[in-house]
Amino acid sequence: MSASPAPQPATANSHTSASPLHALMxxxxxxxxxxxxxxxxxxxxxxxxxxxxxxxxxxxxxxxxxxxxxxxxxxxxxxxxxxxxxxxxxxxxxxxxxxxAPGSQRDAVLLFTDAMFRRSAVGLEDTLRTGEPGFDSAYGLPLFDHLGSHPDDSRLFDTAMSSLTSGVNEKIAESYPFPETARIVDVAGGRGGLLRAVLTRHPTLTGLLFDRPETVTDHLLHTGELTGRWQTEGGDVFTAIPPGGDLYLLKNILHDFPDDDCLRILSNIRGAVSTGTKLLVIDAVLPDDAAPHPAIALDIVMLMTLRGRERTHSEFGQLLGDAGFRINRTVPTPALTSIIEAEAL
The missing domain is CATH 1.10.10.10 (Winged helix-like DNA-binding domain superfamily/Winged helix DNA-binding domain)
Incomplete structure:
Protein backbone atom coordinates (compact mmCIF):
# COMPACT_ATOMS: atom_id res chain seq x y z
CA MET A 1 0.00 0.00 0.00
CA SER A 2 1.46 3.34 -1.02
CA ALA A 3 1.65 6.11 1.47
CA SER A 4 -0.82 8.96 1.22
CA PRO A 5 0.74 12.15 -0.11
CA ALA A 6 1.66 14.57 2.58
CA PRO A 7 -0.77 17.50 2.86
CA GLN A 8 0.52 20.65 1.25
CA PRO A 9 0.85 23.69 3.49
CA ALA A 10 -1.61 26.47 2.90
CA THR A 11 -0.27 29.57 1.25
CA ALA A 12 -1.24 33.15 1.87
CA ASN A 13 -3.40 33.14 -1.25
CA SER A 14 -4.97 29.69 -0.99
CA HIS A 15 -8.15 30.84 0.72
CA THR A 16 -11.39 30.90 -1.20
CA SER A 17 -14.81 32.25 -0.37
CA ALA A 18 -16.81 29.75 1.64
CA SER A 19 -19.82 30.18 -0.60
CA PRO A 20 -20.86 32.06 -3.73
CA LEU A 21 -23.53 33.54 -1.48
CA HIS A 22 -20.87 35.80 0.00
CA ALA A 23 -20.56 37.80 -3.23
CA LEU A 24 -24.28 38.52 -2.96
CA MET A 25 -24.21 39.23 0.77
CA ALA A 101 -13.06 59.44 -19.78
CA PRO A 102 -14.72 58.69 -23.12
CA GLY A 103 -18.05 57.13 -22.18
CA SER A 104 -17.47 57.96 -18.51
CA GLN A 105 -19.66 55.95 -16.14
CA ARG A 106 -19.13 58.32 -13.21
CA ASP A 107 -22.65 59.76 -13.29
CA ALA A 108 -24.15 56.30 -13.74
CA VAL A 109 -22.38 55.09 -10.59
CA LEU A 110 -23.57 58.16 -8.68
CA LEU A 111 -27.16 57.53 -9.76
CA PHE A 112 -27.39 53.81 -9.11
CA THR A 113 -25.68 54.12 -5.72
CA ASP A 114 -27.75 57.17 -4.78
CA ALA A 115 -30.22 57.08 -1.90
CA MET A 116 -33.06 56.97 -4.45
CA PHE A 117 -31.96 53.52 -5.54
CA ARG A 118 -30.57 52.27 -2.22
CA ARG A 119 -33.83 52.97 -0.43
CA SER A 120 -35.78 51.40 -3.28
CA ALA A 121 -33.69 48.23 -3.05
CA VAL A 122 -34.25 47.95 0.70
CA GLY A 123 -37.97 47.93 -0.07
CA LEU A 124 -37.81 44.79 -2.23
CA GLU A 125 -38.93 42.62 0.68
CA ASP A 126 -42.12 44.69 0.86
CA THR A 127 -42.45 44.71 -2.93
CA LEU A 128 -42.78 40.93 -2.77
CA ARG A 129 -45.87 41.39 -0.60
CA THR A 130 -47.42 44.45 -2.21
CA GLY A 131 -46.19 44.44 -5.80
CA GLU A 132 -45.48 48.16 -5.40
CA PRO A 133 -42.08 49.74 -6.13
CA GLY A 134 -39.90 50.40 -3.12
CA PHE A 135 -39.30 53.91 -4.43
CA ASP A 136 -42.97 54.83 -4.00
CA SER A 137 -42.97 53.63 -0.39
CA ALA A 138 -39.71 55.42 0.42
CA TYR A 139 -40.57 58.77 -1.21
CA GLY A 140 -44.35 58.82 -1.22
CA LEU A 141 -44.70 59.30 -4.99
CA PRO A 142 -43.54 57.68 -8.25
CA LEU A 143 -39.98 58.17 -9.48
CA PHE A 144 -40.76 60.46 -12.42
CA ASP A 145 -43.06 62.63 -10.30
CA HIS A 146 -40.21 62.95 -7.80
CA LEU A 147 -37.78 63.92 -10.55
CA GLY A 148 -40.20 66.55 -11.81
CA SER A 149 -40.12 68.34 -8.45
CA HIS A 150 -36.44 67.75 -7.53
CA PRO A 151 -34.21 69.43 -10.14
CA ASP A 152 -30.93 68.11 -8.71
CA ASP A 153 -32.14 64.51 -8.80
CA SER A 154 -33.56 65.08 -12.27
CA ARG A 155 -30.23 66.40 -13.57
CA LEU A 156 -28.40 63.42 -12.05
CA PHE A 157 -30.88 61.04 -13.67
CA ASP A 158 -30.53 62.68 -17.09
CA THR A 159 -26.73 62.86 -17.02
CA ALA A 160 -26.51 59.26 -15.79
CA MET A 161 -28.74 58.08 -18.63
CA SER A 162 -26.52 59.96 -21.06
CA SER A 163 -23.37 58.37 -19.61
CA LEU A 164 -24.89 54.88 -19.65
CA THR A 165 -25.79 55.18 -23.30
CA SER A 166 -22.92 57.27 -24.65
CA GLY A 167 -21.16 54.30 -26.27
CA VAL A 168 -24.39 52.41 -26.86
CA ASN A 169 -25.84 55.11 -29.09
CA GLU A 170 -23.02 54.80 -31.60
CA LYS A 171 -23.48 51.01 -31.67
CA ILE A 172 -27.19 51.44 -32.38
CA ALA A 173 -26.50 53.99 -35.11
CA GLU A 174 -24.08 51.51 -36.70
CA SER A 175 -26.27 48.43 -36.33
CA TYR A 176 -29.44 49.52 -38.09
CA PRO A 177 -29.64 50.33 -41.85
CA PHE A 178 -31.14 53.80 -41.62
CA PRO A 179 -32.57 55.20 -44.89
CA GLU A 180 -30.63 57.77 -46.89
CA THR A 181 -33.23 60.49 -46.38
CA ALA A 182 -35.74 60.69 -43.56
CA ARG A 183 -36.96 62.84 -40.69
CA ILE A 184 -36.23 60.94 -37.48
CA VAL A 185 -38.42 61.57 -34.42
CA ASP A 186 -36.75 60.47 -31.19
CA VAL A 187 -39.65 59.93 -28.76
CA ALA A 188 -38.73 60.53 -25.11
CA GLY A 189 -35.17 60.82 -26.37
CA GLY A 190 -33.72 62.44 -23.26
CA ARG A 191 -30.95 64.88 -24.06
CA GLY A 192 -30.65 63.56 -27.60
CA GLY A 193 -27.60 61.30 -27.40
CA LEU A 194 -29.07 58.68 -29.70
CA LEU A 195 -30.40 61.22 -32.19
CA ARG A 196 -27.01 62.93 -32.27
CA ALA A 197 -25.28 59.61 -32.99
CA VAL A 198 -27.73 58.76 -35.77
CA LEU A 199 -27.51 62.19 -37.42
CA THR A 200 -23.73 62.25 -37.13
CA ARG A 201 -23.32 58.86 -38.78
CA HIS A 202 -25.96 59.57 -41.45
CA PRO A 203 -25.41 63.15 -42.67
CA THR A 204 -28.44 63.25 -44.97
CA LEU A 205 -30.94 62.68 -42.18
CA THR A 206 -32.76 65.30 -40.09
CA GLY A 207 -34.35 64.83 -36.69
CA LEU A 208 -36.68 66.01 -33.95
CA LEU A 209 -35.94 65.41 -30.27
CA PHE A 210 -39.12 65.05 -28.19
CA ASP A 211 -39.12 64.80 -24.39
CA ARG A 212 -40.05 66.71 -21.25
CA PRO A 213 -39.49 70.46 -21.71
CA GLU A 214 -36.89 70.61 -18.93
CA THR A 215 -34.98 67.73 -20.51
CA VAL A 216 -34.79 68.92 -24.11
CA THR A 217 -33.66 72.36 -22.90
CA ASP A 218 -30.36 70.71 -21.91
CA HIS A 219 -29.93 68.82 -25.20
CA LEU A 220 -26.73 67.55 -26.83
CA LEU A 221 -27.50 68.42 -30.46
CA HIS A 222 -25.86 71.83 -30.73
CA THR A 223 -22.75 70.79 -32.66
CA GLY A 224 -21.33 72.30 -35.80
CA GLU A 225 -21.80 69.27 -38.04
CA LEU A 226 -25.51 69.04 -37.12
CA THR A 227 -26.33 72.70 -37.75
CA GLY A 228 -29.75 73.09 -39.34
CA ARG A 229 -30.60 69.38 -39.14
CA TRP A 230 -32.41 69.14 -35.83
CA GLN A 231 -35.29 70.55 -33.83
CA THR A 232 -36.49 70.02 -30.25
CA GLU A 233 -40.00 69.91 -28.86
CA GLY A 234 -41.16 69.60 -25.27
CA GLY A 235 -44.20 67.56 -24.41
CA ASP A 236 -45.69 64.46 -22.79
CA VAL A 237 -45.67 61.03 -24.44
CA PHE A 238 -48.98 60.26 -22.74
CA THR A 239 -50.68 63.26 -24.33
CA ALA A 240 -49.55 63.52 -27.95
CA ILE A 241 -46.61 62.58 -30.19
CA PRO A 242 -45.33 64.96 -32.90
CA PRO A 243 -46.58 63.87 -36.34
CA GLY A 244 -44.76 64.12 -39.64
CA GLY A 245 -41.80 61.83 -39.01
CA ASP A 246 -40.59 59.17 -41.42
CA LEU A 247 -39.01 56.97 -38.73
CA TYR A 248 -39.66 57.00 -34.99
CA LEU A 249 -37.26 55.94 -32.25
CA LEU A 250 -38.30 54.71 -28.81
CA LYS A 251 -35.21 53.81 -26.81
CA ASN A 252 -35.27 52.42 -23.27
CA ILE A 253 -38.76 53.80 -22.65
CA LEU A 254 -41.17 50.88 -22.67
CA HIS A 255 -39.24 49.07 -19.95
CA ASP A 256 -40.07 51.97 -17.60
CA PHE A 257 -43.80 51.28 -17.70
CA PRO A 258 -46.42 48.57 -17.17
CA ASP A 259 -48.27 47.20 -20.16
CA ASP A 260 -51.24 49.60 -19.98
CA ASP A 261 -48.98 52.67 -20.02
CA CYS A 262 -46.86 51.19 -22.82
CA LEU A 263 -50.01 50.69 -24.83
CA ARG A 264 -50.94 54.35 -24.32
CA ILE A 265 -47.52 55.50 -25.58
CA LEU A 266 -47.55 53.15 -28.55
CA SER A 267 -51.13 54.08 -29.43
CA ASN A 268 -50.19 57.78 -29.36
CA ILE A 269 -47.34 57.06 -31.74
CA ARG A 270 -49.66 55.06 -33.98
CA GLY A 271 -52.09 57.98 -34.02
CA ALA A 272 -49.33 60.33 -35.16
CA VAL A 273 -48.01 58.23 -38.05
CA SER A 274 -49.21 56.93 -41.39
CA THR A 275 -49.61 53.30 -42.35
CA GLY A 276 -46.24 51.84 -43.22
CA THR A 277 -44.23 54.22 -40.99
CA LYS A 278 -41.53 52.35 -39.09
CA LEU A 279 -40.97 52.48 -35.36
CA LEU A 280 -37.72 51.27 -33.82
CA VAL A 281 -38.23 49.98 -30.28
CA ILE A 282 -34.76 49.86 -28.77
CA ASP A 283 -34.71 47.90 -25.54
CA ALA A 284 -33.25 44.80 -24.00
CA VAL A 285 -35.12 41.78 -25.33
CA LEU A 286 -35.15 38.85 -22.93
CA PRO A 287 -35.15 35.36 -24.44
CA ASP A 288 -38.49 33.56 -24.45
CA ASP A 289 -36.84 30.55 -22.83
CA ALA A 290 -34.93 30.51 -19.54
CA ALA A 291 -31.56 31.43 -21.06
CA PRO A 292 -29.55 33.94 -18.99
CA HIS A 293 -29.42 37.55 -20.13
CA PRO A 294 -27.62 40.54 -18.54
CA ALA A 295 -30.84 42.58 -18.52
CA ILE A 296 -32.39 40.23 -15.96
CA ALA A 297 -30.64 42.33 -13.29
CA LEU A 298 -31.96 45.50 -14.88
CA ASP A 299 -35.43 43.98 -14.61
CA ILE A 300 -35.06 44.11 -10.82
CA VAL A 301 -34.13 47.80 -11.02
CA MET A 302 -37.44 48.31 -12.83
CA LEU A 303 -39.23 46.29 -10.15
CA MET A 304 -37.88 48.37 -7.28
CA THR A 305 -38.12 51.85 -8.80
CA LEU A 306 -40.90 51.80 -11.37
CA ARG A 307 -43.82 49.70 -12.49
CA GLY A 308 -42.03 48.67 -15.64
CA ARG A 309 -40.20 45.52 -16.65
CA GLU A 310 -37.83 44.02 -19.18
CA ARG A 311 -39.78 42.00 -21.75
CA THR A 312 -39.35 39.00 -23.99
CA HIS A 313 -39.71 39.12 -27.76
CA SER A 314 -43.18 37.60 -27.49
CA GLU A 315 -44.25 40.21 -24.96
CA PHE A 316 -43.07 43.02 -27.22
CA GLY A 317 -44.95 41.44 -30.09
CA GLN A 318 -48.17 41.41 -28.09
CA LEU A 319 -47.81 45.06 -27.03
CA LEU A 320 -47.00 46.30 -30.50
CA GLY A 321 -49.76 44.26 -32.07
CA ASP A 322 -52.34 45.66 -29.66
CA ALA A 323 -51.24 49.20 -30.62
CA GLY A 324 -51.49 48.64 -34.36
CA PHE A 325 -47.92 47.69 -35.25
CA ARG A 326 -46.36 44.56 -36.69
CA ILE A 327 -42.82 43.41 -35.94
CA ASN A 328 -40.80 43.07 -39.14
CA ARG A 329 -37.50 41.99 -37.65
CA THR A 330 -35.25 42.25 -34.62
CA VAL A 331 -31.72 43.54 -35.14
CA PRO A 332 -29.12 42.68 -32.47
CA THR A 333 -26.50 45.21 -31.42
CA PRO A 334 -23.16 44.84 -29.59
CA ALA A 335 -24.83 46.52 -26.60
CA LEU A 336 -27.39 45.28 -24.07
CA THR A 337 -30.23 46.39 -26.32
CA SER A 338 -31.74 45.04 -29.51
CA ILE A 339 -33.61 46.97 -32.20
CA ILE A 340 -37.16 45.83 -32.87
CA GLU A 341 -38.31 47.20 -36.21
CA ALA A 342 -42.10 47.55 -36.22
CA GLU A 343 -44.37 48.88 -38.95
CA ALA A 344 -47.65 50.74 -38.54
CA LEU A 345 -50.58 48.70 -39.91
Whole structure:
Protein backbone atom coordinates (compact mmCIF):
# COMPACT_ATOMS: atom_id res chain seq x y z
CA MET A 1 0.00 0.00 0.00
CA SER A 2 1.46 3.34 -1.02
CA ALA A 3 1.65 6.11 1.47
CA SER A 4 -0.82 8.96 1.22
CA PRO A 5 0.74 12.15 -0.11
CA ALA A 6 1.66 14.57 2.58
CA PRO A 7 -0.77 17.50 2.86
CA GLN A 8 0.52 20.65 1.25
CA PRO A 9 0.85 23.69 3.49
CA ALA A 10 -1.61 26.47 2.90
CA THR A 11 -0.27 29.57 1.25
CA ALA A 12 -1.24 33.15 1.87
CA ASN A 13 -3.40 33.14 -1.25
CA SER A 14 -4.97 29.69 -0.99
CA HIS A 15 -8.15 30.84 0.72
CA THR A 16 -11.39 30.90 -1.20
CA SER A 17 -14.81 32.25 -0.37
CA ALA A 18 -16.81 29.75 1.64
CA SER A 19 -19.82 30.18 -0.60
CA PRO A 20 -20.86 32.06 -3.73
CA LEU A 21 -23.53 33.54 -1.48
CA HIS A 22 -20.87 35.80 0.00
CA ALA A 23 -20.56 37.80 -3.23
CA LEU A 24 -24.28 38.52 -2.96
CA MET A 25 -24.21 39.23 0.77
CA UNK A 26 -21.44 41.77 0.39
CA UNK A 27 -22.76 43.35 -2.78
CA UNK A 28 -23.96 46.53 -1.11
CA UNK A 29 -20.54 46.96 0.52
CA UNK A 30 -18.80 46.94 -2.84
CA UNK A 31 -21.34 49.38 -4.28
CA UNK A 32 -20.90 51.73 -1.31
CA UNK A 33 -17.11 51.58 -1.61
CA UNK A 34 -17.37 52.34 -5.31
CA UNK A 35 -19.56 55.35 -4.62
CA UNK A 36 -17.14 56.63 -1.98
CA UNK A 37 -14.13 56.76 -4.31
CA UNK A 38 -16.19 58.29 -7.12
CA UNK A 39 -17.60 61.03 -4.86
CA UNK A 40 -14.07 61.93 -3.76
CA UNK A 41 -12.77 61.76 -7.37
CA UNK A 42 -10.06 59.21 -6.55
CA UNK A 43 -10.08 57.81 -10.12
CA UNK A 44 -9.39 61.30 -11.51
CA UNK A 45 -6.31 61.59 -9.31
CA UNK A 46 -5.04 58.11 -10.19
CA UNK A 47 -5.47 58.96 -13.88
CA UNK A 48 -2.61 61.43 -13.41
CA UNK A 49 -0.24 58.90 -11.80
CA UNK A 50 -0.27 55.81 -9.57
CA UNK A 51 -0.33 56.88 -5.92
CA UNK A 52 -0.37 55.46 -2.42
CA UNK A 53 -3.30 55.95 -0.08
CA UNK A 54 -1.15 58.36 1.90
CA UNK A 55 -0.49 60.50 -1.18
CA UNK A 56 -4.15 60.45 -2.15
CA UNK A 57 -5.15 61.38 1.39
CA UNK A 58 -2.78 64.34 1.34
CA UNK A 59 -4.37 65.57 -1.90
CA UNK A 60 -7.97 65.12 -0.76
CA UNK A 61 -8.03 65.63 2.99
CA UNK A 62 -9.21 62.05 3.52
CA UNK A 63 -7.93 59.53 6.06
CA UNK A 64 -5.20 57.33 4.63
CA UNK A 65 -6.04 54.18 6.61
CA UNK A 66 -9.70 53.84 5.59
CA UNK A 67 -8.85 54.93 2.04
CA UNK A 68 -6.21 52.20 1.69
CA UNK A 69 -8.69 49.57 2.83
CA UNK A 70 -11.38 50.69 0.38
CA UNK A 71 -8.89 50.85 -2.48
CA UNK A 72 -7.69 47.35 -1.59
CA UNK A 73 -11.27 46.04 -1.68
CA UNK A 74 -11.93 47.61 -5.07
CA UNK A 75 -8.60 46.27 -6.36
CA UNK A 76 -9.92 42.77 -5.67
CA UNK A 77 -12.90 43.65 -7.88
CA UNK A 78 -10.68 44.89 -10.70
CA UNK A 79 -11.33 48.63 -10.38
CA UNK A 80 -7.78 49.42 -9.21
CA UNK A 81 -4.49 47.56 -9.28
CA UNK A 82 -2.51 47.31 -6.08
CA UNK A 83 1.23 47.37 -6.78
CA UNK A 84 4.21 46.78 -4.46
CA UNK A 85 4.72 49.46 -1.86
CA UNK A 86 0.98 50.09 -1.51
CA UNK A 87 0.81 52.02 -4.78
CA UNK A 88 -2.59 51.94 -6.51
CA UNK A 89 -3.13 52.39 -10.25
CA UNK A 90 -6.19 52.55 -12.47
CA UNK A 91 -7.36 49.55 -14.47
CA UNK A 92 -9.41 50.00 -17.68
CA UNK A 93 -12.56 49.49 -15.59
CA UNK A 94 -11.42 52.18 -13.16
CA UNK A 95 -10.59 54.56 -16.01
CA UNK A 96 -14.29 54.57 -16.92
CA UNK A 97 -14.97 56.29 -13.58
CA UNK A 98 -12.94 59.37 -14.50
CA UNK A 99 -14.78 62.58 -15.24
CA UNK A 100 -13.13 63.08 -18.64
CA ALA A 101 -13.06 59.44 -19.78
CA PRO A 102 -14.72 58.69 -23.12
CA GLY A 103 -18.05 57.13 -22.18
CA SER A 104 -17.47 57.96 -18.51
CA GLN A 105 -19.66 55.95 -16.14
CA ARG A 106 -19.13 58.32 -13.21
CA ASP A 107 -22.65 59.76 -13.29
CA ALA A 108 -24.15 56.30 -13.74
CA VAL A 109 -22.38 55.09 -10.59
CA LEU A 110 -23.57 58.16 -8.68
CA LEU A 111 -27.16 57.53 -9.76
CA PHE A 112 -27.39 53.81 -9.11
CA THR A 113 -25.68 54.12 -5.72
CA ASP A 114 -27.75 57.17 -4.78
CA ALA A 115 -30.22 57.08 -1.90
CA MET A 116 -33.06 56.97 -4.45
CA PHE A 117 -31.96 53.52 -5.54
CA ARG A 118 -30.57 52.27 -2.22
CA ARG A 119 -33.83 52.97 -0.43
CA SER A 120 -35.78 51.40 -3.28
CA ALA A 121 -33.69 48.23 -3.05
CA VAL A 122 -34.25 47.95 0.70
CA GLY A 123 -37.97 47.93 -0.07
CA LEU A 124 -37.81 44.79 -2.23
CA GLU A 125 -38.93 42.62 0.68
CA ASP A 126 -42.12 44.69 0.86
CA THR A 127 -42.45 44.71 -2.93
CA LEU A 128 -42.78 40.93 -2.77
CA ARG A 129 -45.87 41.39 -0.60
CA THR A 130 -47.42 44.45 -2.21
CA GLY A 131 -46.19 44.44 -5.80
CA GLU A 132 -45.48 48.16 -5.40
CA PRO A 133 -42.08 49.74 -6.13
CA GLY A 134 -39.90 50.40 -3.12
CA PHE A 135 -39.30 53.91 -4.43
CA ASP A 136 -42.97 54.83 -4.00
CA SER A 137 -42.97 53.63 -0.39
CA ALA A 138 -39.71 55.42 0.42
CA TYR A 139 -40.57 58.77 -1.21
CA GLY A 140 -44.35 58.82 -1.22
CA LEU A 141 -44.70 59.30 -4.99
CA PRO A 142 -43.54 57.68 -8.25
CA LEU A 143 -39.98 58.17 -9.48
CA PHE A 144 -40.76 60.46 -12.42
CA ASP A 145 -43.06 62.63 -10.30
CA HIS A 146 -40.21 62.95 -7.80
CA LEU A 147 -37.78 63.92 -10.55
CA GLY A 148 -40.20 66.55 -11.81
CA SER A 149 -40.12 68.34 -8.45
CA HIS A 150 -36.44 67.75 -7.53
CA PRO A 151 -34.21 69.43 -10.14
CA ASP A 152 -30.93 68.11 -8.71
CA ASP A 153 -32.14 64.51 -8.80
CA SER A 154 -33.56 65.08 -12.27
CA ARG A 155 -30.23 66.40 -13.57
CA LEU A 156 -28.40 63.42 -12.05
CA PHE A 157 -30.88 61.04 -13.67
CA ASP A 158 -30.53 62.68 -17.09
CA THR A 159 -26.73 62.86 -17.02
CA ALA A 160 -26.51 59.26 -15.79
CA MET A 161 -28.74 58.08 -18.63
CA SER A 162 -26.52 59.96 -21.06
CA SER A 163 -23.37 58.37 -19.61
CA LEU A 164 -24.89 54.88 -19.65
CA THR A 165 -25.79 55.18 -23.30
CA SER A 166 -22.92 57.27 -24.65
CA GLY A 167 -21.16 54.30 -26.27
CA VAL A 168 -24.39 52.41 -26.86
CA ASN A 169 -25.84 55.11 -29.09
CA GLU A 170 -23.02 54.80 -31.60
CA LYS A 171 -23.48 51.01 -31.67
CA ILE A 172 -27.19 51.44 -32.38
CA ALA A 173 -26.50 53.99 -35.11
CA GLU A 174 -24.08 51.51 -36.70
CA SER A 175 -26.27 48.43 -36.33
CA TYR A 176 -29.44 49.52 -38.09
CA PRO A 177 -29.64 50.33 -41.85
CA PHE A 178 -31.14 53.80 -41.62
CA PRO A 179 -32.57 55.20 -44.89
CA GLU A 180 -30.63 57.77 -46.89
CA THR A 181 -33.23 60.49 -46.38
CA ALA A 182 -35.74 60.69 -43.56
CA ARG A 183 -36.96 62.84 -40.69
CA ILE A 184 -36.23 60.94 -37.48
CA VAL A 185 -38.42 61.57 -34.42
CA ASP A 186 -36.75 60.47 -31.19
CA VAL A 187 -39.65 59.93 -28.76
CA ALA A 188 -38.73 60.53 -25.11
CA GLY A 189 -35.17 60.82 -26.37
CA GLY A 190 -33.72 62.44 -23.26
CA ARG A 191 -30.95 64.88 -24.06
CA GLY A 192 -30.65 63.56 -27.60
CA GLY A 193 -27.60 61.30 -27.40
CA LEU A 194 -29.07 58.68 -29.70
CA LEU A 195 -30.40 61.22 -32.19
CA ARG A 196 -27.01 62.93 -32.27
CA ALA A 197 -25.28 59.61 -32.99
CA VAL A 198 -27.73 58.76 -35.77
CA LEU A 199 -27.51 62.19 -37.42
CA THR A 200 -23.73 62.25 -37.13
CA ARG A 201 -23.32 58.86 -38.78
CA HIS A 202 -25.96 59.57 -41.45
CA PRO A 203 -25.41 63.15 -42.67
CA THR A 204 -28.44 63.25 -44.97
CA LEU A 205 -30.94 62.68 -42.18
CA THR A 206 -32.76 65.30 -40.09
CA GLY A 207 -34.35 64.83 -36.69
CA LEU A 208 -36.68 66.01 -33.95
CA LEU A 209 -35.94 65.41 -30.27
CA PHE A 210 -39.12 65.05 -28.19
CA ASP A 211 -39.12 64.80 -24.39
CA ARG A 212 -40.05 66.71 -21.25
CA PRO A 213 -39.49 70.46 -21.71
CA GLU A 214 -36.89 70.61 -18.93
CA THR A 215 -34.98 67.73 -20.51
CA VAL A 216 -34.79 68.92 -24.11
CA THR A 217 -33.66 72.36 -22.90
CA ASP A 218 -30.36 70.71 -21.91
CA HIS A 219 -29.93 68.82 -25.20
CA LEU A 220 -26.73 67.55 -26.83
CA LEU A 221 -27.50 68.42 -30.46
CA HIS A 222 -25.86 71.83 -30.73
CA THR A 223 -22.75 70.79 -32.66
CA GLY A 224 -21.33 72.30 -35.80
CA GLU A 225 -21.80 69.27 -38.04
CA LEU A 226 -25.51 69.04 -37.12
CA THR A 227 -26.33 72.70 -37.75
CA GLY A 228 -29.75 73.09 -39.34
CA ARG A 229 -30.60 69.38 -39.14
CA TRP A 230 -32.41 69.14 -35.83
CA GLN A 231 -35.29 70.55 -33.83
CA THR A 232 -36.49 70.02 -30.25
CA GLU A 233 -40.00 69.91 -28.86
CA GLY A 234 -41.16 69.60 -25.27
CA GLY A 235 -44.20 67.56 -24.41
CA ASP A 236 -45.69 64.46 -22.79
CA VAL A 237 -45.67 61.03 -24.44
CA PHE A 238 -48.98 60.26 -22.74
CA THR A 239 -50.68 63.26 -24.33
CA ALA A 240 -49.55 63.52 -27.95
CA ILE A 241 -46.61 62.58 -30.19
CA PRO A 242 -45.33 64.96 -32.90
CA PRO A 243 -46.58 63.87 -36.34
CA GLY A 244 -44.76 64.12 -39.64
CA GLY A 245 -41.80 61.83 -39.01
CA ASP A 246 -40.59 59.17 -41.42
CA LEU A 247 -39.01 56.97 -38.73
CA TYR A 248 -39.66 57.00 -34.99
CA LEU A 249 -37.26 55.94 -32.25
CA LEU A 250 -38.30 54.71 -28.81
CA LYS A 251 -35.21 53.81 -26.81
CA ASN A 252 -35.27 52.42 -23.27
CA ILE A 253 -38.76 53.80 -22.65
CA LEU A 254 -41.17 50.88 -22.67
CA HIS A 255 -39.24 49.07 -19.95
CA ASP A 256 -40.07 51.97 -17.60
CA PHE A 257 -43.80 51.28 -17.70
CA PRO A 258 -46.42 48.57 -17.17
CA ASP A 259 -48.27 47.20 -20.16
CA ASP A 260 -51.24 49.60 -19.98
CA ASP A 261 -48.98 52.67 -20.02
CA CYS A 262 -46.86 51.19 -22.82
CA LEU A 263 -50.01 50.69 -24.83
CA ARG A 264 -50.94 54.35 -24.32
CA ILE A 265 -47.52 55.50 -25.58
CA LEU A 266 -47.55 53.15 -28.55
CA SER A 267 -51.13 54.08 -29.43
CA ASN A 268 -50.19 57.78 -29.36
CA ILE A 269 -47.34 57.06 -31.74
CA ARG A 270 -49.66 55.06 -33.98
CA GLY A 271 -52.09 57.98 -34.02
CA ALA A 272 -49.33 60.33 -35.16
CA VAL A 273 -48.01 58.23 -38.05
CA SER A 274 -49.21 56.93 -41.39
CA THR A 275 -49.61 53.30 -42.35
CA GLY A 276 -46.24 51.84 -43.22
CA THR A 277 -44.23 54.22 -40.99
CA LYS A 278 -41.53 52.35 -39.09
CA LEU A 279 -40.97 52.48 -35.36
CA LEU A 280 -37.72 51.27 -33.82
CA VAL A 281 -38.23 49.98 -30.28
CA ILE A 282 -34.76 49.86 -28.77
CA ASP A 283 -34.71 47.90 -25.54
CA ALA A 284 -33.25 44.80 -24.00
CA VAL A 285 -35.12 41.78 -25.33
CA LEU A 286 -35.15 38.85 -22.93
CA PRO A 287 -35.15 35.36 -24.44
CA ASP A 288 -38.49 33.56 -24.45
CA ASP A 289 -36.84 30.55 -22.83
CA ALA A 290 -34.93 30.51 -19.54
CA ALA A 291 -31.56 31.43 -21.06
CA PRO A 292 -29.55 33.94 -18.99
CA HIS A 293 -29.42 37.55 -20.13
CA PRO A 294 -27.62 40.54 -18.54
CA ALA A 295 -30.84 42.58 -18.52
CA ILE A 296 -32.39 40.23 -15.96
CA ALA A 297 -30.64 42.33 -13.29
CA LEU A 298 -31.96 45.50 -14.88
CA ASP A 299 -35.43 43.98 -14.61
CA ILE A 300 -35.06 44.11 -10.82
CA VAL A 301 -34.13 47.80 -11.02
CA MET A 302 -37.44 48.31 -12.83
CA LEU A 303 -39.23 46.29 -10.15
CA MET A 304 -37.88 48.37 -7.28
CA THR A 305 -38.12 51.85 -8.80
CA LEU A 306 -40.90 51.80 -11.37
CA ARG A 307 -43.82 49.70 -12.49
CA GLY A 308 -42.03 48.67 -15.64
CA ARG A 309 -40.20 45.52 -16.65
CA GLU A 310 -37.83 44.02 -19.18
CA ARG A 311 -39.78 42.00 -21.75
CA THR A 312 -39.35 39.00 -23.99
CA HIS A 313 -39.71 39.12 -27.76
CA SER A 314 -43.18 37.60 -27.49
CA GLU A 315 -44.25 40.21 -24.96
CA PHE A 316 -43.07 43.02 -27.22
CA GLY A 317 -44.95 41.44 -30.09
CA GLN A 318 -48.17 41.41 -28.09
CA LEU A 319 -47.81 45.06 -27.03
CA LEU A 320 -47.00 46.30 -30.50
CA GLY A 321 -49.76 44.26 -32.07
CA ASP A 322 -52.34 45.66 -29.66
CA ALA A 323 -51.24 49.20 -30.62
CA GLY A 324 -51.49 48.64 -34.36
CA PHE A 325 -47.92 47.69 -35.25
CA ARG A 326 -46.36 44.56 -36.69
CA ILE A 327 -42.82 43.41 -35.94
CA ASN A 328 -40.80 43.07 -39.14
CA ARG A 329 -37.50 41.99 -37.65
CA THR A 330 -35.25 42.25 -34.62
CA VAL A 331 -31.72 43.54 -35.14
CA PRO A 332 -29.12 42.68 -32.47
CA THR A 333 -26.50 45.21 -31.42
CA PRO A 334 -23.16 44.84 -29.59
CA ALA A 335 -24.83 46.52 -26.60
CA LEU A 336 -27.39 45.28 -24.07
CA THR A 337 -30.23 46.39 -26.32
CA SER A 338 -31.74 45.04 -29.51
CA ILE A 339 -33.61 46.97 -32.20
CA ILE A 340 -37.16 45.83 -32.87
CA GLU A 341 -38.31 47.20 -36.21
CA ALA A 342 -42.10 47.55 -36.22
CA GLU A 343 -44.37 48.88 -38.95
CA ALA A 344 -47.65 50.74 -38.54
CA LEU A 345 -50.58 48.70 -39.91
Missing amino acids: YGYIHASALRAVVVHRIPDLLALAPLTAEQLAADTGLKAGPLHRILRLLAVRGIFQQNPGGVFALTPAGRALCTD
